[in-house]
Amino acid sequence: MAAAPQVGGLADAVFDHAADDPDRVALGRKDAEGNWQNVSSAQFRDEVLALAKGLLAHGVRFGDRVALMCPTRYEWTLFDFALWTVGAQSIPVYPTSSAEQVFWMLHDAEVTACMVEHEDHAMTIGSVIDQLPRLKRLWQLDAGAIDELVQAGSHIDDQVVHRHRRAVTPDSVATVIYTSGTTGRPKGCVITHANFMFETDTLIDRWEPVFHSKPGDEASTLLFLPLAHVFGRMVEVAAIRGRVKIGHQPVLQASALLPDLAAFRPSFILAVPYIFEKVFNAARRKAEAAGKTGPFDKAVQVAVKYAEAMEHRAFGIGPGPSAGLRLQHQLFEKLVYGKVRDAMGGRVRHAMSGGSGMNRQLGLFFEGAGVTVFEGYGLTESTAAATANPPERTRYGTVGQPIPGTTVHIAEDGEVWLHGANIFSGYLGDPKSTDAVLHDGWLATGDLGALDDDGYLTITGRKKEILVTSGGKSVSPVGLEERVRNHPLVAQCIAVGNDRPYIAALVTVDKEAVDHWLAMQGKPPLSPAELVRDPDLEMEVRRAVVAANTLVSKTESIRTFRILAHPFSEELGLLTPSLKLKRKAIEAAYAVEVDALYR
Template sequence: MREFTVPPLVTAPPVGGLADAVFDHAEQDPHRVALGRKGEDGQWQDVTAGRFRDEVLAVAKGLLAHGVRFGDRVAIMSRTRYEWTLFDFALWTVGAQPVPVYPTASADQVFWTLYDAGVTACVVEHEDHAMTVGSVIDRLPMLGRLWQLDAGAEAELVLAGADIDDEVVHRHRRAVTPDSVATVVYTSGTTGRPRGCVITHANFMYECDTLLARWEPVFRSGPGDGAATLLFLPLAHVFGRMVEVAAVRGRVRFGHQPVLAAQALMPDLLAFRPTFILAVPYIFEKVCDGARRAAEAGGKAGVFDKAVEVAVRYAEAQEHRAFGTGPGPSAALRLQHQFFEKAVYAKVREAMGGRVRHAMSGGSGMDRRLGLFFAGAGVTIFEGYGLTETTAAATANPPERTRFGTVGLPLPGTTVHIADDGEIWLHGPQIFSGYLNDPGATEAVLREGWLATGDIGALDGDGYLTITGRKKEILVTSGGKSVSPTGLEERVRAHPLVAQCIVVGNDRPYIAALVTLDQDAVDHWLHMRNKPPLAPADLVRDPDLETEVRRAVVAANTLVSQPESIRTFRILARQFSEEHGLLTPSLKLKRKAIEAAYAVEVEALYR
């Protein structure tokens, strides 16, 4: 199949903007709990719709008092926290345009974003961020204001705007139309300078309202069990911003968690107890790996592995039934599944707070087996696909017919087209309006309303999309064989001991790989085998560890032909990090940077 369209379910509102939902909801039900805000004591506090409206209004007044006007761009550089959402909606209330900046951005990256966007004011989280902005401020003549969240920015603005009449704010709010620019989100810059994607209020409204309508089982919960989600994705990334807007528009209680790391995230999942989460595959991998390590430590690794196998077979049988290719789980399989429910599956769900039954995954590919395991354990993960340019999701698996290992069907109102060279083209109301200050780049990807994504994929007979790689990442060996590295890397990374994998081989005689290790998993592995702790230099030469990684490579090679397979690999002593310029803030590999940083190691693979 070369093209597939799903009819629309919603239309973008003909008037208004994103902030209207805050005021409308507060008027209709001011006492409804809209958000959770973590206090200084670490406890979650309820924020009602009325209180959130009042806080948004007060900050909006302060912004006006400080000279922020309709159409101004204001940067926000912070981790995911309550104040980001507060400032987002306050800025949208006055018709300004938030420009997100990753909290880990370097001074050069900060300068480029603020300069290219022409920001007039900036909100930062703490002193380090303020110093980063300060180091480049002499080259930013338009930047006139800087507020620091940890230095009382919210209180400062509330005080400054105390004398401004409510009606002044509402005049600004009523001037916002669906075609008004909502935000400029910069791409992660894996292949060069980040580009600013211009996203309108209509883009966000259509995207979020479609998700809320089509995936209602995710965003709604049963009677007496209010829907809730914990937002831990970076709000500098379009996926996180989409979750934020959808939660507000869908009246879903949500909280913020600033650290995308299992050690910090898991306790807040237990405390906040969301009914669904939206995450990247890394999170689900960590949950699964952590559960297995706990089982192994208790001498029950065999039980856990058997439970995984049963869950996978159970979910696969359900999948066959949904697509009319099988009768569903057999009686014997149902009994086995029931046996492991309390002993294993309930504990996996409890690690995510105990109430999670649905999740959405994006950002990178998820291993089919991992998705089947979670579904069999009672948490259905709907994998999807999208870009900054598509205001997050363009495709996703539908609730009633999830095909694991694919990124699903086009969102309602969206068309997916596969070009002659395999490139994915997208068309729909959530497609951005272009790159800021870069008409040439805009013309290169927007063609009569179609977005040329740069990704390679295929549609099956039912319209489900599978991503096979990126055009710019296709490796061509010296023998002329074209290889997409993505599938190989994801399969190697599925091994519990592996943190990252990058496949190399462009203009080389064969395909090879660099592999990094998950230190927590390695420490557990050493302990369970009564091995002493090893320094990184000794660890990468451990023959037993090398054997484990080789198993991961062999498993990956089963996916491809012999000329496409990984012939050799090298284990590295440390992980690729954003700090060293080897990962984007959304954890994607910077391939050219990695190959340059590890040029000696890559060369050694071909001796």
């Protein structure tokens, strides 16, 4: 278990690593032509130091809060560590945030300065700036903000910066991360340097061997998660502290991400289940287009069986794969599994998944295909992961065991409670909300779960998302929704039924997958309005619903559904920036469609 930090702050690692090994490649950064260039630990230290001087020259002081509003990119990490060097606090803002959301966060956090990526972000800030009297500075990256700051601070002596850095202690606040707000107004989670140090050092200490593609090679990861989300932020800090080469990729879509995975060639990745689903579905569509659906599906079946046999052996309940299964597995290694790994850059052998639940069969497939995915669980309030599957005994379909130094308790009503040095100190300026979730150091998560005999946690739903039908039946919708989403044509599913006689669902489809499916069926492209009325598509979705209903009793099953013409999106206010469904907003937006399900 990583020891609790006694002195210092997060920025110290940048300077310590540069002193120890100045030539080590610390980061990868794209140049103007889109090619990856190495950044040494000494170079990164010099850039952090120069930017920290500029921040001081522009009036940023110890304890000030500075907002960062841009996609995942090198400059965000540079700003983070420069701010931490001078003892300031960074306030992450999703670049897709509305003016109302931006106003609330910047006002609530009493932000004094803000970094944005481009003019559109600047205009969003500008639309509410007259209501933000504390906001004095606005820097725009694509308008030369870095050069402007560096030049402004060029006259400041290095020791001035180091005096600020040495004043930072583990209990100093590092950041205030606002919850994504699936219900109600976002609350600012106060995360200290100690929270991040314990969290990242624990993960590095326990999981460091899996950062490498093979023993002794360079550990590297491509960060494509939003840095405004605690998961992405934890990856950033862990990479710098753990001396893992890190690159940044701002676009989560597979079409943009896969080429950068191929070029950067990370040794491991940290992602949400959506990414693994996209990789799998793309591989299957490619096989189908080549007329090799049968062999691909057989390869999936073999991978799952092989992984299950390995899992049983790890837990002492089986001998491992049979000779025949090993032979089949070896055959598909060249035909299928190696190509799946190539889609992730070719070097990835391990990955971590969080943010939402991963389907057990998908996890087993990747394990059988040579990529072990360690699923974990955590919240903003727990500085990301509180549990994770251990390297030597992964139990697919669970979110693993408590990370070292963290304790999990299941309350009488099934709620998951967490305790450890990674638990946040409270919500900014909101003691009432803080008292509602913190009880003598224990965090009441709002999630429902169960621990098995080996201490592995399974998340079964959210307390606030339990549906209660008019007949009084309580139903957790998450398992149903995830099972429907397993169908390759389905993008999203939301179950409804509060105060209604039965459970129903709204379903959206994956346009890329549907276009491929139509082509394979020999059917012409269909408009969204035509798609929702297509009987063949309805039959495919019905199959997904029937499969989901096998998990539950008749009174908990989805009785009817409606296919929607367009997906739920963040732009329409129906998803959080971390892609979680905003249930109340969706039900309100589709009130007519929901009512029609009960006629």
